[in-house]
Amino acid sequence: MGASQQEQGPLRVALLGCGVVGSEVARLLTQQSADLASRVGAPLELVGIAVRDASAPRPLAESVDRSLLTEDAEGLVTRADIVIEVMGGIEPARSLLLRAIEAGAAVVTANKALLAEDGPTLYKAADTAGVDIYFEAAVAGAIPIVRPVRESLAGDHVRRILGIVNGTTNYVLDQMASTGMSFDDAVKQAQDLGYAEADPTADVEGFDAAAKAAILASLAFHTRVSLEDVAREGITAITADDVAWAAQTGHVIKLLAIAEAVTGDDGAHGVSVRVHPALVPLTHPLAGVRGAFNAVFVEADAAGELMFYGRGAGGSPTASAVLGDVVSAARHRVLGGKGPEESIYAALPILPASTAVTRYQVRLAVDDRPGVLAQVAQVLASKGVSIEAVRQPSEPSDGTQGDGPTGVAHLVITTHAAAEAALAATVDAIAVLEPVREITSVLRVEGA
Amino acid sequence: MGASQQEQGPLRVALLGCGVVGSEVARLLTQQSADLASRVGAPLELVGIAVRDASAPRPLAESVDRSLLTEDAEGLVTRADIVIEVMGGIEPARSLLLRAIEAGAAVVTANKALLAEDGPTLYKAADTAGVDIYFEAAVAGAIPIVRPVRESLAGDHVRRILGIVNGTTNYVLDQMASTGMSFDDAVKQAQDLGYAEADPTADVEGFDAAAKAAILASLAFHTRVSLEDVAREGITAITADDVAWAAQTGHVIKLLAIAEAVTGDDGAHGVSVRVHPALVPLTHPLAGVRGAFNAVFVEADAAGELMFYGRGAGGSPTASAVLGDVVSAARHRVLGGKGPEESIYAALPILPASTAVTRYQVRLAVDDRPGVLAQVAQVLASKGVSIEAVRQPSEPSDGTQGDGPTGVAHLVITTHAAAEAALAATVDAIAVLEPVREITSVLRVEGA
Structure with missing residues (x-):
């Protein structure tokens, strides 16, 4: 025709x-x-x-x-x-x-x-x-994601993108979650299956995801974002214990590439682009992304929530x-005609990842005696960090129990949205409380 | 620029x-x-x-x-x-x-x-x-689905599309699954919330989904498909019992719009386009599509499995x-330039929905005595329908137990892929077996 x-x-x-x-x-x-x-x-x-x-x-x-x-x-x-x-x-x-x-x-x-x-x-x-x-x-x-963001959402405003954009790390975290295996064992299995390189650094340290985050952020926010603008943290510090506790609290750990519109301390609008492991609630569509699959979750003003899922490599x-x-x-x-060209008219400033306000889950080992929970809660209140829940659960049933010293209890604190600086100050103040033996982990909660 | x-x-x-x-x-x-x-x-x-x-x-x-x-x-x-x-x-x-x-x-x-x-x-x-x-x-x-199918997959071959493209019916089925409520109650709730029209016919009888199936099939297979080419079955016959049994066997019931490449009896290639309720395994990405959300799952030769998820209305x-x-x-x-035009170069014949080969789950009430399972299995074998599993489960724990007559057992048969005609003949032969009291339901299993 x-x-x-x-x-x-x-x-x-x-x-x-x-x-x-x-x-x-x-x-x-x-x-x-x-x-x-x-x-x-x-x-x-x-x-x-x-x-x-x-x-x-x-x-x-x-x-x-x-x-x-x-x-x-x-x-x-x-x-x-x-x-x-x-x-x-x-x-x-x-x-x-x-x-x-x-x-x-x-x-x-x-x-x-x-x-x-x-x-x-x-x-x-x-x-x-x-x-x-x-x-x-x-x-x-x-996964068609560049075209939808560039063209289908051209009449909308993207608020946030949460992406599982590295299949290797998703495979590793999924194996840890489904079998309880260690990070090292899961990486080895991924290597045996050809999902991970002999040197897995680019994947597990988040470099690959950070490159994709920069590209997605540029498209979604009509702003130039390059690799060095992306705050990056890999998954090498994630333990089998972290994964088990995540499950116990209704989450799964995913390495997320995040690009979102944020407002700086001075009220200026900007973009935060970061890659880090995060707890994702099991009810969130990203939580169901298994194995080496990828998915990109987009929140836009008019379209609402969208997700694009498929094979990210191969x-x-x-x-x-x-x-x-x-x-x-x-x-x-x-x-005739021409495809979309680079659109950088918005030229938003890239604000530090610490500008982003997220929920956190802090896990700590404390002396097993009355009053400790109240003492910790008091510190959070004094720092202006609002608590969503404090749990003092029994050990997750993954075989890790019995390893710890006796007389130790675990607290899992989930906060409401808090600024990174406030959270860091809070964690520092909790760490020096007398009955606190160890801050076991601090993880962001995303997608809630 | x-x-x-x-x-x-x-x-x-x-x-x-x-x-x-x-x-x-x-x-x-x-x-x-x-x-x-x-x-x-x-x-x-x-x-x-x-x-x-x-x-x-x-x-x-x-x-x-x-x-x-x-x-x-x-x-x-x-x-x-x-x-x-x-x-x-x-x-x-x-x-x-x-x-x-x-x-x-x-x-x-x-x-x-x-x-x-x-x-x-x-x-x-x-x-x-x-x-x-x-x-x-x-x-x-x-959900950007038209553009990805028309443009992103323009260098690929679509094999099959499975879509949850009607939010009303997905809400109704999701409510039935999560609360155990009846079809009528779930429709009423959907009406109260504004998800369903006062006359819900277009949604619950599958007309709305069929229109979307025709459009998607046209795009994916480069063939003109109109509404009358779509075999259509709604969800009005789905009972709370069906939904409970689906869960018991690891499935959820979804109204699916399906367009797939099929091969007719004469070996000719064609397209089957249909809308009907189907059992979807809980492990399938479509199973997690909750409430009034929509999702379209695409299987393509090179791209593999893709899914597009979001709000289908509003x-x-x-x-x-x-x-x-x-x-x-x-x-x-x-x-300058021009968007994609109608692409009908493939001009594939639309083959009847009965051409499609799918798995089935057949549920029947039988006399509770030894040998019945073997007798039913014998009929399936004689008709050339291969059994994946026969379960003789206890009643699902949704409060329906105790209603049935005593001395009755339930069989749930899941077949391997079978032609509709062979399955229908098999069901007829099972129905007249002496110990079979009732064929309770026959549902297709898709996405496995």
Whole structure:
């Protein structure tokens, strides 16, 4: 119909990178070429696949012509209408994309590290050249989240985004919760299953989630947010004990990427972007996100609560997101028009994570005698931190009981929303109370 | 940036309908005009609001100029760049939208009934005129589902969509599950809370869900699907007993809109589109969708499993979806280009719902004596229906025990995937067995 019935020459597509994602993109481009042509209104022709070593053995689908492999990435990007970058890393990805944009190609990238570090340079170059830049696959893999936030919610105001955007850490925390295993054992199991790298630092320390948080925050709040704006805390300090106590109090621990509108001490509006483990109530939709799945929960003024759930990584899911972007960019080549450009008109200040007001759960070991609870509650009241509940529960039934010294009781205090500074001062004051033996853990509660 | 920095006159926006959704759209258009102008690259000017009776009292936000109200809808649509239709019903909505399209306006509609009945006429008119038609709000309210299916998954193959797309029935079933109340009581409560109409037929008989199923199936399978193609069964026959037994076997009952790729007896590929209550395993993400929320679960070849969750109805959520569409259409006016058009290149046959192969749960009352289970299992085997489990449980603890006659036992049979015809023949054969007193219920199991 319409323009799609006109005679239209093929669009030339260049692929940079041929790993797990790249080989799947190549397979889909070639095996689904008829469907893609129908959706675009013109055939897509894969004109080259840039790799470091074209002679290295690699598992490519039979439909892919191996003679397309080339080590000349720089030459390839100047002879394409659309350049797909799935090589990862900062360089040479950045230089190649900039070269492609200058040569007038639309670009599609799955490179979260590059976008979080230097996205604005790419967005600006694309804007100047008048070409599309799409990156759905850079956040939460196959889950359409970039497009909904950029386009579906374009008439709404996002208040907060809570995302489980790292499948490795979600798998680790889910295993700890469902089996009671330790953090180290869960990481080892994730490594055995291929969910975690040999060096899991980027995942468990929250670097990967922080890059995605920066990208999501930029989109949702029309403000430039880069990796160094993201306050980051990983999950390495989470113990089996923390997980068991969370369950006992009706929560599950998740590593959350959070971007939210906040108001600073001076009344100025801004954005807080942070990644940290948090207690999520079992009744919250994010609590049910199991295994290596990802989900992004969005709170918007008019839309209310939305959640997007799916596979956040893997060759096929990521390739699906890349192909959706390729179809959009290709349709613009055929029909005219242009995708969303970087929208930074709001230019909100990035306020420190401590600006965010959240609920906390503080767990402490105290002498098992009357009056201690009242003494602790008194400290909270004096610091202006309001208590939602204080529990003095029996040990969670996960086999940890009996390890502790006798005569020790545990208190679990859940606060109402409190500022980080007030909470920290409160914890310091509680820690020096005579009957308090140890502040066992302090965790934020989100999504309540 | 780019074109958005050029001098650009305002885009004229006409609104048809000023009920719960329309008044909220008017409020957002006026109160968020600065943000919208930034996102579009040009101001949006609301030039008129067509209503049946302009003098009737209506709660409009103060930001909305009441002199915009007009009874001349036909005149209004010819002096707008973008026409928003939120009046509902088939006529005059259809005629007005066609007139707007002929006059060269882009149209945004939330009218699921119209799209399910005669969408192709509108899509064709828009295509001929070269204008955009957007309808995110017609399916699942605020949840971005139309855009992801049309655009994000454009490079993938959808295998199946399972949707909870009617908030009223989900509220009713959720109340029955959480409190044990009867269907009638739950409907009454939904009416009291404003979740259900005084005449709840369109919801509880599945008509509303069927309209959305037709729209979703069309998009996902690139095939024209209209309301009469949808096999439909409501929830009026679901009893408190059914709900209690579902819980006992690890399921929850949901009204599902299902569109899936199927293979007919002759080996031909086609699409099955149906709406019916089904047992959903408690471990499935759809099982956790509570209250009046909606969710759409998508299974695609490359993306794997995706779920989209949020508010499916209500003024603000629907208005959010409408505004997102308005921004997309407006950007095309400013920057050139065009949104997705109807894609029916696949033109798959719509196969009867009986083509779909699903699991079933059959519940029966039998004489409480040895050998009955074996006799029933023998019938299933003889009909080629494979058994996943036969349970002979105690009564669910919901207070229904003691009502039945003594000497009666209950069998709950869960089958592996079976064709509807084979299952029906099996049920007939079981019903006439001497020790079988009653086939209590036959429900499909989906999402396993």
